[in-house]
Amino acid sequence: MPELPEVEITARRLDTALAGATVESALAPGMNVMKTFDPPLEALAGRQVSGVGRVGKMPVVKFGDLALLIHLMSAGRLRVFDKRASPKDRASRVLVRLDDGRELRLREFGTKQRAWAKLLPADAVAEDESVTRLGPEAWPPPPLEQFAALIDQPHHLHPLLRHQGDISGIGRSWVDEILWEARLSPFKKGSDLSDEEIERLHTALHVLGDAIDHYEETIGEQLPDKAPMPLKIHKREGDPCPRCGTTIEAVYFSEHQTNYCPQEQTGGRVLKDRRLSKLLK
Ligand SMILES: [Zn+2]
Numbered sequence: 180m181p182e183l184p185e186v187e188i189t190a191r192r193l194d195t196a197l198a199g200a201t202v203e204s205a206l207a208p209g210m211n212v213m214k215t216f217d218p219p220l221e222a223l224a225g226r227q228v229s230g231v232g233r234v235g236k237m238p239v240v241k242f243g244d245l246a247l248l249i250h251l252m253s254a255g256r257l258r259v260f261d262k263r264a265s266p267k268d269r270a271s272r273v274l275v276r277l278d279d280g281r282e283l284r285l286r287e288f289g290t291k292q293r294a295w296a297k298l299l300p301a302d303a304v305a306e307d308e309s310v311t312r313l314g315p316e317a318w319p320p321p322p323l324e325q326f327a328a329l330i331d332q333p334h335h336l337h338p339l340l341r342h343q344g345d346i347s348g349i350g351r352s353w354v355d356e357i358l359w360e361a362r363l364s365p366f367k368k369g370s371d372l373s374d375e376e377i378e379r380l381h382t383a384l385h386v387l388g389d390a391i392d393h394y395e396e397t398i399g400e401q402l403p404d405k406a407p408m409p410l411k412i413h414k415r416e417g418d419p420c421p422r423c424g425t426t427i428e429a430v431y432f433s434e435h436q437t438n439y440c441p442q443e444q445t446g447g448r449v450l451k452d453r454r455l456s457k458l459l460k
Contacts, residue, residue, distance in 0.1 A: 180253045183318055183348030184390035185406070186233050189257055191395075192402050193240070193283070194231040196259050200277045202226050202242065207296070209272030209287070215297045218245065222298070223275060228283075235313045235347035239304060240275075240283070246301040247273075250309065255287045255294030258402050272296070317348040318387035326381045330369040336380075337365035337437050348387065351435045355413040357383045359420075364445045365430070365437045412438045 181189065205223040207213045213220060226242040233239060238257055240247040249257060255272070263282045264271045270286040273296050277283070287294045297307065304310060314329060315321040317340075321329070329345050330336075339345060340354045349357065358365050361383035363376060372380065393409045411421050416429035416438055425442035428449050441449050 180350055180352065181251050181256075182236060182350040182353050183233075183316070184353070184387050184394060185408070186236050186238055186251070186348075187318075187391050188394035188398055188406070189402055190231045190233040190238050192398065192400065193238070193257065193259060196400065197228040197231060197240070197277075197283065200228045200279065200281070202228070203276045203278040205273070205275045207273050208266075208268075209285075209292060209294070211292055212272040212285070212295055213298070214295045215299060218298055218300075220273070220298055223247075234304070234310050235316065235343060236350070237309065241301055244301045246299055246304050247275075248297045248299060248304055248307060248309070249273075249285060250295050251285075252287070252293040252295075254289045254291070255285060256404050257283070257285050258404070259283050312344050313347040314343065314345040315347065317346050317384055318391070320381060320384040321346070323378065323381050327374075327377045330372065330377060330380065332369045334369055335366050336363060336369060339369045351437075352408060352410055352413045353387060353390070355438050356386045356410060359412040359438075359440060359444065360386050362443045365439055366445075366450065412440070414438060 202223045202225065205220045207220055222245060223242055228240065229243050230241045231238065238249045260282050263276060264274055264284055270288055271284060272287050272294055273285040275283040285294065285296060299307060315325065320326060330339065332339060336358060337354055340349050340357065341351065361380040363380060390409055394406060398406055412427060415427045418427050420427055420440040423440065423442050425440050427438050428441050429436050429438050430450050439445060441447055
């Protein structure tokens with residue numbers, strides 16, 4: 180599930196790999212992937228890739244005054260391949276064929292088709308509703324005062340930090356790492372934080388920058404489909420906390436889980452497994 184650091188390194192590597200490449204043709208084998216129809220995807224033919232960037236967790240591929248805004252959702256991947264996809268490749272959603280034989284491919288794994296793309300005038304990207312509804316980028320972090328204001332809500336930190344409308348770029352993996360770094364409970368409410376805790380949480384956003392640095396060092400020119408994420412806490416239940424050695428615990432929800440160190444984040448308390456407590460009711 181790509182989050183800010185993963186999408187950032189994807190954008191950086193694609194930017195280098197695609198600089199100046201010319202599009203031969205573009206098509207969308209994914210039936211429902213294109214959320215715009217004017218200009219048509221074919222309008223990319225003959226254009227040069229002028230840059231690849233990112234807004235929140237969304238990659239943006241620029242072709243002069245047109246831009247392809249992509250939402251990978253949970254299972255989408257964007258990569259350049261040396262050869263064209265087989266027409267039988269059922270994971271293909273958008274194919275941008277380059278005149279040097281390479282292909283920029285948006286693929287999606289699994290059965291659900293949820294990834295989408297919009298081809299927009301480049302200057303309209305910032306006004307697209309998927310972009311305007313985003314909160315400030317989590318990395319580089321917003322100024323402390325702005326962060327304090329957006330976190331001041333009566334919601335648990337775990338969903339609050341993942342709510343893209345409040346702060347963009349954090350998902351289910353990195354939220355656990357940020358909260359562990361800040362030594363804060365995932366079930367603490369944003370509005371209940373002291374000034375000192377807000378500062379700690381704000382500072383902890385550096386784990387996103389550290390992750391980008393890690394990827395810069397470990398990922399070569401070719402992006403893998405799934406780079407190992409440098410996670411210390413997320414999905415590490417049963418392992419010792421890398422800081423204090425206490426066993427890392429987990430709370431499971433229907434589609435995700437949160438992990439934490441009880442010693443340092445919840446005052447020594449092991450939180451109830453909500454899945455289990457529901458079953459027992
Ligand atoms: Zn610990």
